[in-house]
Amino acid sequence: MARKSRSLVFVFLAILLSSALNEASPVWQRKATIGGWRPIANLKDPKVVEIANFAVTEHNKEASAALVFEAVVKGETQVVAGTNYRLVIAAKDGSATSSKQYQAVVWDKPWLKFRKLVSFEEIKG
Numbered sequence: 001m002a003r004k005s006r007s008l009v010f011v012f013l014a015i016l017l018s019s020a021l022n023e024a025s026p027v028w029q030r031k032a033t034i035g036g037w038r039p040i041a042n043l044k045d046p047k048v049v050e051i052a053n054f055a056v057t058e059h060n061k062e063a064s065a066a067l068v069f070e071a072v073v074k075g076e077t078q079v080v081a082g083t084n085y086r087l088v089i090a091a092k093d094g095s096a097t098s099s100k101q102y103q104a105v106v107w108d109k110p111w112l113k114f115r116k117l118v119s120f121e122e123i124k125g
Contacts, residue, residue, distance in 0.1 A: 037086060040075035048072055051085045051115075055104035058117035067091040070099050082109035088123065 040048055049072060056069040074088040085106045090099045105118040 037076040037078045043072040052089050059120040066094040
């Protein structure tokens with residue numbers, strides 16, 4: 001019986017220590033933000049540029065617009081059932097000399113070959 005009691009005490013202490021480490025560790029807390037937005041480190045990554053081009057192309061189809069993609073200015077990803085990309089995109093409107101910025105959200109599920117433009121709005125100001 002004493003051996004069983006020691007085993008239970010050991011298990012209890014292991015759980016207690018594990019819980020204390022999880023609460024104290026800032027690294028663990030950052031990883032625990034499931035569904036949170038994370039900055040994209042490389043805005044020139046070919047996948048990110050592909051997603052941005054898709055957003056502009058889809059917006060042009062939906063709005064009968066003539067925007068021309070220039071660059072990704074800022075971006076974040078969010079893991080969901082796939083990946084959401086929230087991008088700030090610089091684009092020119094047809095023959096305009098200066099570009100404007102737009103925020104686009106694209107939902108991507110590459111294993112299903114699924115990609116959808118969720119929103120596309122001009123950033124004012």
